[in-house]
Amino acid sequence: MIDRYTMTQVVSTGDFISISPSEFFYRNRQMAGFGNPTQAVYSTVRELVENSLDACEDAQKLPVIDVRIRRESSDIIQLSVSDNGTGIPEEHVPNAFGRIFYGSKYGMRQKRGTFGLGVTMAVLYGQLTTDSPVTVSTQMDEGHGLTYKIFIDVEKNEPIIESKHLSRRSGPGTDVSIRLNGDVRRAKSRIIEYLRMTAVSSPHARIILEFEDHDHLHFGGSSTTLPSPSLCTKPHPRGVDRELLRRLLADRGQKSLIEFLIDSFQQVGDRTARRFLRFMALDPKIRADSLTREDLSRLSNTLRRFDGFSRPDSRCLSPIGEFAFKEAVSAEFGVDVLTYAKQGPLEWEGHPLLIEGVIATDNGASQSEIPSLHRFANKVPLLYDASEGVLMKTLRKVTWSRYEVEKSKTVSLFVNVCSTRIPYIAAGKHSIASSTQIEDGALSLFRELGRQLGKSAVKSSQSKRNARRMREFTRSFKIIAKFSAELANRATPPSTVGLVKSLFEVDDHD
Ligand SMILES: Nc1ncnc2c1ncn2[C@@H]1O[C@H](COP(=O)(O)OP(=O)(O)OP(=O)(O)O)[C@@H](O)[C@H]1O
């Protein structure tokens, strides 16, 4: 037998055990960004703020989020985040905080949350390091407020409700409080950077960060417009695989094949479905679950390859948008925002994909040959492991020298990748893995932004040259005017301002 706590083998070979998802992340917490006390504080803030932003977007409200960090001793802190979002239905609270891989964001819709893991990891870390439960107070639009204290049964991956009682909130929303072992001194600058970047990608949110009771920092609020809500869509047929097909058939396999296709997938109407089934030589009227194993295999392969389906519906995406993105970059960084560009909606593995970016310059010569890169995925700032991600790798493929960037400027790029599926490299969600479509989209975006940058550099050097020439002309014309006045015996020389101006107006048109 294997002692599961020490993993020492106490009896000879042959014993196998299965571990729960909670046990897996208990053993491998660094994979989810909880490897040490500094990372843990940063990741807890990040996971809680992300959830709050998602909840406010669902509620269609301008988010007001309060992050409070209080030190209890040199290494134990109390970290709380409150929001004015949807609140959480009573029956889901225990599992949402006490069961890994439980959540409401697995649908086909752009969300910051992806895995059903983030807040539960923070709860697990708090429990392991301080033996304290998470405290969750939540209230929905209707009904009363409730306060829970929840532990996780790590072996079973189940919540243990320590207490539950009615409580009052001033309105709908959620307040989550976790006691954990954390290094605030080291994590502080990361948290501030994260919230500053969050203010760029979610400029409609107002976030207050309170360190102890005295140190209050405010972020965001450069926009008062709610982003367009993302709608939940059905899967696209090109994103189907055998597992998805099996689940859909279990759910609605009793329908005729044609009804099954129309009901299960987006972009499949009656005409397209008939065309597809003709192409596959299958009878539209047979029951979907009567297909043989071979037919199903052929069906899933053909669905992925058939080019008669329109592109995935992009209404499930919610990008930052040109106006809000440009305003937020300039409000947060005080830089000159040159332009916004986007690529898409494109398609990747049956998912819609949109990549948007802003390029900005600042005075002060750059030490680097490539622009500095600020990455976001579904509006979540990605601050670490940049070099491993597809965006940095693609950025290095662009020949930036071609765009004649002004030597006296530093150039910054802000890029947001939106999709219903972001291929994160690890559960910590720090970088996006390589994929041809994302790489191609990002490359086109960088080149487009580079061209705009080059154009503005040419314009700026032209206007500098013109300004210099204008000064020279003004000086020379003044001398000529003075001499002419003397020759003509006039007391005052004629004004040359209009003449110089008209010369340069002609120049501008050229
Ligand atoms: N502040 C909140 N307001 C409303 N619902 C919340 C809030 N915090 C958590 N939830 C619910 O709890 C679920 C689990 O949260 P968790 O952070 O573990 O996973 P996730 O956000 O779905 O995905 P990810 O692992 O990528 O963060 C969420 O899907 C959401 O339904």
Ligand SMILES: [Mg+2]
């Ligand atoms: Mg989350």
